[in-house]
Amino acid sequence: MPVDLSSLPPKAKRYSLPSIKIWVKFFVFLLCIINVINYFIFPFLNIKKVSILQISFLTFVVWGGLCFFRYLFYILHQSIADGWDKKREEDRDNMIIIGQRYITLLSQAMILPYLESCKDLSTQIVVSKLSLLPSYQLGNNIIHCSQFSDVKENNIDRIINRLNKLLIESSLISKIHQLSDDVKLDIIISSNCSYLSDDEKLEIDAILSQRIERVYHVIYTEEIEIDLIDNWLDNPKLFDFLLLINIYSFDVPVNLHSEVATAQLFSFSNDSPIKGMAKIHRPELVEDKNSFDLFNEKIETVAIWSNIGKNKLKDIWLTMLQDNHEDEIKIKISSSDISSHTRLYNINSSIGYTHNASTWVNIYISATQLIKDKSPQLLIDKKTILIVNS
Structure with a gap:
């Protein structure tokens, strides 16, 4: 029939909120990797080791930047999905108005x-x-x-x-x-x-x-x-x-x-x-x-x-x-x-x-x-x- 609710596109796919637990694990993993490089790889290459405080700060900056861009991606995707779903609901409401004639x-x-x-x-x-x-x-x-x-x-x-x-x-x-x-x-x-x-x-x-x-x-x-x-x-x-x-x-x-x-x-x-x-x-x-x-x-x-x-x-x-x-x-x-x-x-x-x-x-x-x-x-x-x- 001309008014077909099944013709509406599906709702927008949404990603879950970034998990703090996973990101904390990633920070620890990143810190460990950088420390391994600092203590084992740098001496082998005759590169002066960096202090733990500097390593921790550098790791935090990198981790924080990645975390920020991941959350920004989440916010932008949610905004786009909200716009899609809102337009979809408007189209559905308009179809129902016509359908209820x-x-x-x-x-x-x-x-x-x-x-x-x-x-x-x-x-x-x-x-x-x-x-x-x-x-x-x-x-x-x-x-x-x-x-x-x-x-x-x-x-x-x-x-x-x-x-x-x-x-x-x-x-x-x-x-x-x-x-x-x-x-x-x-x-x-x-x-x-x-x-x-x-x-x-x-x-x-x-x-x-x-x-x-x-x-x-x-x-x-x-x-x-x-x-x-x-x-x-x-x-x-x-x-x-x-x-x-x-x-x-x-x-x-x-x-x-x-x-x-x-x-x-x-x-x-x-x-x-x-x-x-x-x-x-x-x-x-x-x-x-x-x-x-x-x-x-x-x-x-x-x-x-x-x-x-x-x-x-x-x-x-x-x-x-x-x-x-x-x-x-x-x-x-x-x-x-x-x-x-x-x-x-x-x-x-x-x-x-x-x-x-x-x-x-x-x-x-x-x-x-x-x-x-x-x-x-x-x-x-x-x-x-x-x-x-x-």
Whole structure:
């Protein structure tokens, strides 16, 4: 991720204070060497011996000079090291200030085929130990899968149906209507449908115009990556307000998968006068899930970004793509110092895989749990970790 505390250079190497004991031993050694030269070497070379008092004084002067320059070197090195470490701490503090930026979730909506309302979904996941997915017979197999009732319609009609249902959520639409005409509203629509024609985009645009009733700019993509948050945090002027719409659908039933649609309205930090429901803090990328030390380091980092202690994390929400990744994360969490006070919930096991929408489904569920539980929520999705806080 762009703000990387591990990129800071190491602290300056420091030398220990010169040891008086060692320097006294050096003085005695030096005195002995000079006396040996004076009493044994000088007579052999027909050089007049020097008195003990003169030898002692000469030795002390030499020793004192060496001692002075050694201590002066120590003082200069400490001064340079102090300057290096001070600049390093200033850079670290500046990185943390940037790292602790966040985006505000103003409102959201989510629909699943088998639920009348998703507002209490986090509670259902916490209470239920079984999958919430309905099961039915498909050939000789029993599968757990959920699709909307319009499964036989074409893709564009299904997308429009999802938009119509999402954009009648009163809290979401009211927040959109509270936006000033002076601000810019960007909309990003993610659908796993491979391609939308210009005519289909015009149909979608007509629905958006009818529901939103204001000027906006819309972008279409197959998946909205979590690094969008990172990019926005590093470039606050990227968006004024951002509405993310994620739709996942499929034609043929897929075991342990569920269709879903989400809509979430965001602003940058607390710049908006509109009251938000949650703060989405900077995510951290965890590429190597086999590294226990790296995983713990990333937990530490997201705790810094959210400015909370790790002991305040109570709920961890997983939406991984592969079961073996989930098992690895569970092992690391159970071995970490946050395991004693956290509860782990596997969203995929409860509501099914949601593909391109999984990150935003996780944010929806954790944000609703945050409102109920009033404690920070830790999200682990694919290759990223982030914290949702109030």
